[in-house]
């Protein structure tokens with residue numbers, strides 16, 4: 001196509017974007033004090049995403065405009081969004097607004113993904129531990145639950161072709177972003193979903209799964225979770241057992257990223273030893289800032305740097321805010337204690353837990369806390385090993401930091417990073433390029449291993 005035609009098309013696209021109403025983003029925020037700057041000139045490579053409304057009162061207009069220029073020319077990637085559960089269980093359609101009467105009902109919908117400038121969204125194919133023992137008539141077992149989740153992701157992509165396209169590779173993500181759409185990808189959360197079958201793992205890869213979180217909060221038959229190490233009735237392996245190591249190597253061979261969020265420290269150590277490809281923590285933060293075993297400690301941050309992987313920071317205040325993380329962590333032991341005390345009365349356990357939690361009253365978590373996690377990971381692991389995996393729609397609706405309440409607010413993060421002095425190149429790495437580098441390396445390793 002001649003260059004002039006490209007420019008004309010680009011101009012048409014820009015004016016179409018600029019004229020799009022941004023009502024949902026406005027609903028989600030207090031009336032802004034700064035006028036939205038005009039959409040910046042696009043780089044020839046990527047069409048801009050719609051300009052969002054500034055969400056922070058008191059933002060510096062010039063800096064905001066600069067931040068938007070960076071944000072809109074970046075490929076923004078989030079590796080963990082649980083809206084899939086709302087789609088499957090509640091019949092939520094991504095085309096609907098998840099804001100009802102000014103109240104956030106879901107963190108995610110198409111209008112807000114666009115306002116947030118999302119380039120590639122990994123939908124979590126979350127399989128709760130309860131599905132292990134569920135009968136078909138109750139929606140189980142674990143592999144069936146994963147298949148149902150995958151089904152609704154494909155349904156949504158098919159229903160909204162103007163917004164989404166399925167992506168399976170780094171090239172797909174770049175191509176789809178360039179076409180002005182959002183690349184849709186999937187990651188399984190909870191390795192019990194493969195029901196101990198390497199064939200199931202292969203078939204999940206064929207269906208488009210591009211990462212798997214080895215465990216959820218339950219230790220499975222081949223990997224230990226961080227969440228149940230103290231439970232006496234759970235059989236632990238001391239990390240990965242032989243089947244677990246085989247699963248990791250098969251994931252390497254397939255080109256499915258190994259995800260170490262939720263796993264025990266021993267499991268992480270085994271993964272770093274066994275994996276031949278970069279690993280990710282799809283939704284975890286820094287333990288040195290907030291002491292919770294869902295976060296990575298400094299040795300693990302150094303190990304992921306050495307491995308070439310990426311820690312995708314989680315936004316949940318119960319994991320990132322030091323005081324809240326302490327309560328979130330201690331709540332587990334408290335709940336276990338209550339279960340022993342009232343073994344046949346789960347309602348009583350829930351009521352007692354509610355009362356126990358009520359004694360802790362905290363302010364909303366400021367955005368600066370999340371920035372502290374990002375900067376700590378940069379300090380220990382380096383700028384090439386941090387990204388975003390917010391866990392939105394997998395956390396309570398009011399549990400993200402102030403200013404980052406839903407998927408429309410990612411530009412605020414770019415603004416804050418710029419304000420803290422990070423360069424454009426570094427911000428783009430955090431927003432998505434680090435994940436793309438790690439994923440590309442996984443693809444390369446898969447090719448090499450398949451040839452052997």
Ligand SMILES: [Zn+2]
Nearest residue numbers: 189262283394
């Ligand atoms: Zn999770």
